[in-house]
Amino acid sequence: xSPAVLIDYPWRxxxxxxxxxxxxxxxxFKMSCENRxxxxxxxxxxxxxxxxxxxxxxxxxxxxxxxxxxxxDDATLTSVELDPTVQAVALARLGADPRLKLVERDxxxxxxxxxxxxxxxxxxxxxxxxxxxxxQLIDLLNPGALYLGDDLLLQPTWPEDHxxxxxxxxxxxxxxxxxxxxxxxWASGLVVAART
Ligand SMILES: C[S@@+](CC[C@H](N)C(=O)[O-])C[C@H]1O[C@@H](n2cnc3c(N)ncnc32)[C@H](O)[C@@H]1O
Numbered sequence: 001x002s003p004a005v006l007i008d009y010p011w012r013x014x015x016x017x018x019x020x021x022x023x024x025x026x027x028x029f030k031m032s033c034e035n036r037x038x039x040x041x042x043x044x045x046x047x048x049x050x051x052x053x054x055x056x057x058x059x060x061x062x063x064x065x066x067x068x069x070x071x072x073d074d075a076t077l078t079s080v081e082l083d084p085t086v087q088a089v090a091l092a093r094l095g096a097d098p099r100l101k102l103v104e105r106d107x108x109x110x111x112x113x114x115x116x117x118x119x120x121x122x123x124x125x126x127x128x129x130x131x132x133x134x135x136q137l138i139d140l141l142n143p144g145a146l147y148l149g150d151d152l153l154l155q156p157t158w159p160e161d162h163x164x165x166x167x168x169x170x171x172x173x174x175x176x177x178x179x180x181x182x183x184x185x186w187a188s189g190l191v192v193a194a195r196t
Contacts (some may be wrong), residue, residue, distance in 0.1 A: 008186075010039035016093045023089040024060045030157055032062035033125070036187040037150050042070030044121055044146050044192075045077075046083040054119040054140070055079040056107040057126030061090025067123065068097055075099060078119075080107045082126070088183045111136040118142040124149045131165045141195035147179060153189030 013035065024032050033041070035130040041063055043054055049072040057065055058081035067077055080103045082086040091102055103110060118140050124130045129137035130149045141147065152166055173181050173191065181193035 005095060008036060010035050012039075014038075014042075014051060014069040016059040016065045017062060020061050020089060020093050023093070024062070027060065027086065027089070029060050029086055032059055033066070033150060034187055037190065038063060038066030040065040040187075040190070040192075041123055041148065044123075044148060045070030045075065046072075048075060048120040049119035049148070050074045051076075052117060052142075053077045054122045056111075056122070056124045056129045056137075058087045058090050058102060059125070060086050061094050063123055063125060064090050064094055064100065068094060068100060069101060075097070076101065080105055080110045082106050108133055111140070114140065117133055119145060121146045122148070125151070127165070131169050134169075134172075134176070138176075138195065143195060147181075147191070147193040147195065149191045149193075152183070152191060153185065155188060171178045 015076060021032060045067045046170060053067055053075060055064060055067060055073065055077065058079040064077065064079050071077065076099050078101045084104050087102055087104055094100055095102065107126055111128055111133045120142050122129065122145065124137060124147065152170065170183065178196060179193040180196050181191050184190040184192065
């Protein structure tokens, strides 16, 4: 007989995660990804051996830790964050990992000026690359690359005008011919897409 409830919380966590979330609490930073999203990030990262991975919006590094946890030794992760105070936590807890490059920069500026090689997985967790500059982000995805955007379900941290931004993004997605997306009413509300 099937269980009435499917337990979908991960049983395995990155080693650095508890320390990172402790620092987040100290800084009153409430925007770290939840564990189910993190577990999915680790799976997506594991699907790209040797891959080039991008995160926009490092925060304190919870999602970064999950991505690193799933990545192979020869994969690399570039993570871009505007706020040096929060990114300092990621630097302290994860910065020794040679696969990680932390960039302190506005993701909108970074997206419009980056001219290096493309990426195989992008975790977009701030407005640029999702609600703005989506085309520039897609330009950087290799064929078959995966895209994960989160926080599409109402979050307590949202400003009043934010729902309209999310609605416009969701309305636009079916017309975006370079992405094959699926929207998931799961965790914080996700879109997972493949670059076609
Ligand atoms: C939802 S939090 C990131 C959480 C993190 N990715 C995780 O999974 O734990 C969003 C982050 O994006 C950063 N941010 C907001 N606007 C940005 C921008 N224009 N460029 C870069 N980072 C930005 C915020 O400072 C915040 O730390």
